[in-house]
Amino acid sequence: MNDNRQDNHWLTRPETIRKLWWGFAVVLALTTGAQLFIYVKGYFGVDGWFGFGAAFGFLSCLAMVLFAKGLGFFLKRDEGYYAGGDDDV
Amino acid sequence: MFDVLPPALVMVLGAALIGLARGHWRTLLVLGTPLVALWAVWQIPDGVVSTVVFLDYPIEPIEGSPLRRLFATIFALMAFGGGLYAFRQAKWYELSAAYIYAAGAIGVSFAGDLITFFLYWELMALFSTVVVWCGGTPGARAAGVRYAIMHLLGGVILKVGIEGVVIHTGSIDVQPMLATNFDTWMILIGILINAAAPPVSAWLSDAYPESSPTGSVFLSAFTTKTAVLALILLFPGEPVLVGVGLFMVMYGIIYALLENDARRILAYSIVNQVGFMVCAIGIGTQMALNGAAAHAFAHILYKALLFMSAGAVIYRTGFSKCTDLGGLFRTMPLTAVCGIIGALAISGFPLTSGFTTKTMISQAAADENLVFVYFMLAAASAGVFLHAGIKFPWFVFFQKDSGLRPKDAPWNMAAAMVLLSALCILLGVFPDLLYKYLPYPVEYVPYTAGKVLFYLQLLLFSGLAFFLLLPLMKRTLTISLDADWIWRVLLLRTARALYFGGAALGTALQDRVGSALGALRTRAETHFSTRTGTRAGVFARAWSIGSTALWIAVLLTAYVLVYVL
Numbered sequence: 001m002n003d004n005r006q007d008n009h010w011l012t013r014p015e016t017i018r019k020l021w022w023g024f025a026v027v028l029a030l031t032t033g034a035q036l037f038i039y040v041k042g043y044f045g046v047d048g049w050f051g052f053g054a055a056f057g058f059l060s061c062l063a064m065v066l067f068a069k070g071l072g073f074f075l076k077r078d079e080g081y082y083a084g085g086d087d088d089v
Numbered sequence: 090m091f092d093v094l095p096p097a098l099v100m101v102l103g104a105a106l107i108g109l110a111r112g113h114w115r116t117l118l119v120l121g122t123p124l125v126a127l128w129a130v131w132q133i134p135d136g137v138v139s140t141v142v143f144l145d146y147p148i149e150p151i152e153g154s155p156l157r158r159l160f161a162t163i164f165a166l167m168a169f170g171g172g173l174y175a176f177r178q179a180k181w182y183e184l185s186a187a188y189i190y191a192a193g194a195i196g197v198s199f200a201g202d203l204i205t206f207f208l209y210w211e212l213m214a215l216f217s218t219v220v221v222w223c224g225g226t227p228g229a230r231a232a233g234v235r236y237a238i239m240h241l242l243g244g245v246i247l248k249v250g251i252e253g254v255v256i257h258t259g260s261i262d263v264q265p266m267l268a269t270n271f272d273t274w275m276i277l278i279g280i281l282i283n284a285a286a287p288p289v290s291a292w293l294s295d296a297y298p299e300s301s302p303t304g305s306v307f308l309s310a311f312t313t314k315t316a317v318l319a320l321i322l323l324f325p326g327e328p329v330l331v332g333v334g335l336f337m338v339m340y341g342i343i344y345a346l347l348e349n350d351a352r353r354i355l356a357y358s359i360v361n362q363v364g365f366m367v368c369a370i371g372i373g374t375q376m377a378l379n380g381a382a383a384h385a386f387a388h389i390l391y392k393a394l395l396f397m398s399a400g401a402v403i404y405r406t407g408f409s410k411c412t413d414l415g416g417l418f419r420t421m422p423l424t425a426v427c428g429i430i431g432a433l434a435i436s437g438f439p440l441t442s443g444f445t446t447k448t449m450i451s452q453a454a455a456d457e458n459l460v461f462v463y464f465m466l467a468a469a470s471a472g473v474f475l476h477a478g479i480k481f482p483w484f485v486f487f488q489k490d491s492g493l494r495p496k497d498a499p500w501n502m503a504a505a506m507v508l509l510s511a512l513c514i515l516l517g518v519f520p521d522l523l524y525k526y527l528p529y530p531v532e533y534v535p536y537t538a539g540k541v542l543f544y545l546q547l548l549l550f551s552g553l554a555f556f557l558l559l560p561l562m563k564r565t566l567t568i569s570l571d572a573d574w575i576w577r578v579l580l581l582r583t584a585r586a587l588y589f590g591g592a593a594l595g596t597a598l599q600d601r602v603g604s605a606l607g608a609l610r611t612r613a614e615t616h617f618s619t620r621t622g623t624r625a626g627v628f629a630r631a632w633s634i635g636s637t638a639l640w641i642a643v644l645l646t647a648y649v650l651v652y653v654l
Contacts (some may be wrong), residue, residue: 012490028553031545033572040539042454043463053546060468061475061554064339069561074442076347076567082577083228 099193149201174505177301215612248277284316302400326373334368380449398428405495436478445520
């Protein structure tokens with residue numbers, strides 16, 4: 001019964017996704033902007049700077065994804081890598 | 090012999106009876122046993138309850154303390170949640186094995202001496218292996234054997250350390266120590282193997298995803314968290330744990346980012362989360378140890394919830410890879426919502442149990458002025474949201490439309506997920522419910538406006554990073570090599586090369602010696618045999634008297650000549 005709806009579930013429609021992106025952007029702006037009114041205690045100075053949490057979160061994720069991607073070149077193997085090596089005990 | 094009902098014994102008895110009972114009786118046993126055990130846990134007072142002398146050692150099977158009760162409580166609760174989740178789908182022997190496994194974890198929690206501790210430790214190793222095997226596939230069988238080898242090896246190392254400590258100190262008490270000599274190092278290594286510390290973290294992501302959808306729920310709860318408790322009891326403030334913990338935190342994130350299998354993503358994130366706890370134990374202050382204990386408690390709930398959510402998907406679809414899944418929110422909304430709650434909790438979103446417990450560890454690092462540790466933990470918090478908080482629900486429930494339209498989880502699985510979801514939120518909204526049972530007095534206030542804002546920024550911008558970097562995270566049909574490559578491939582190949590090389594060398598030698606012997610034999614046959622061709626060999630011929638006499642005369646003449654000259 002869902003088959004005829006599968007491609008236009010309201011959550012997957014492009015206009016919904018566009019609205020979600022806008023909503024997300026507003027939330028991001030609010031959480032950053034709120035620091036103008038709310039004091040964030042910095043234990044080491046730098047972490048009390050305006051928008052530090054936002055920048056740190058974003059940049060550390062970027063670094064981790066890129067690092068993982070780089071490491072993937074060396075570590076990724078085909079799924080059957082171990083199975084093919086008849087290491088089944 | 091016992092003044093109180095030992096909760097581990099309750100679990101073992103229940104597990105044994107599960108196999109004998111049928112129908113509603115079995116259901117009653119599965120659901121009732123953990124509750125009776127939970128009641129028994131709370132009957133145990135502080136201090137050593139009873140002492141039994143065995144081979145001149147004062148064995149203390151049950152020693153109560155707030156910390157021990159806290160861990161035993163969550164183990165019993167988890168057995169109940171797992172039992173509820175599994176009782177209609179799992180085989181009886183899987184449930185039995187899982188309950189004895191839980192009994193081992195509860196037994197370790199109350200072990201007052203190292204001998205009892207070791208026995209329950211090994212009970213866990215044995216029966217968790219059975220739970221892995223209950224996956225029922227050839228892959229599960231092989232992974233179970235690898236799992237058993239790793240844990241039995243860890244047990245041997247632990248035992249060596251315990252023997253050393255008993256001989257050199259004369260005390261078998263479970264008490265705080267530092268890794269200062271061979272004995273204590275062995276104990277520490279033995280425990281860290283169970284905590285999935287480097288370089289052997291791979292046993293976890295190797296074995297857990299091979300178990301059945303219900304088995305992985307049990308597996309996710311006990312082994313690593315018992316190791317965390319053991320570290321709190323035996324090695325609080327051990328400096329090496331800070332580094333080990335930070336490595337585990339980062340290892341879990343990076344490997345989970347590379348992973349395609351939904352349950353393996355969750356398995357890597359266990360290593361990541363246990364890393365937070367190990368790091369906290371290394372910091373060793375009261376705040377840090379409280380944080381480690383609270384985080385272990387909260388972690389068991391949300392990690393089991395995540396494994397339940399993944400398990401329900403696997404149970405309904407038969408698929409576990411992100412590349413096969415997607416779009417399941419349409420027909421499995423409850424599983425999706427519960428999975429998302431678990432994902433938010435593991436990420437430490439405000440109003441979830443992850444926030445009220447994990448931030449204690451960061452606070453402990455800040456209080457001790459550990460700048461590097463603090464920022465690594467903050468980065469890791471962002472990374473958790475990235476690899477478990479969004480990646481898991483996104484690739485399983487949203488992403489693309491896989492075309493799969495499975496039914497939502499069966500009612501008992503759904504009930505277990507709703508129960509754990511409720512607990513995750515309850516502990517997030519009312520943290521004092523947990524704080525008052527922590528080992529040390531809590532003066533920590535999780536909800537200050539500044540702290541909430543900082544973590545919201547951190548997490549929401551990690552979310553932004555995730556969606557912006559989605560093209561970089563396209564799932565591939567791959568696995569990632571780990572340190573276990575050394576023994577699964579390198580050692581295997583070396584052994585094989587040595588074996589075949591030796592065999593080839595042996596064959597070559599045999600050939601050479603054989604042909605030399607053969608040549609000798611041919612030569613001997615030519616000269617000695619009576620049957621070579623038409624004439625007998627030169628030494629086997631029957632010479633006539635005349636020619637013999639002639640030869641003797643020639644030889645004598647030659648002799649005389651030589652003598653005279």
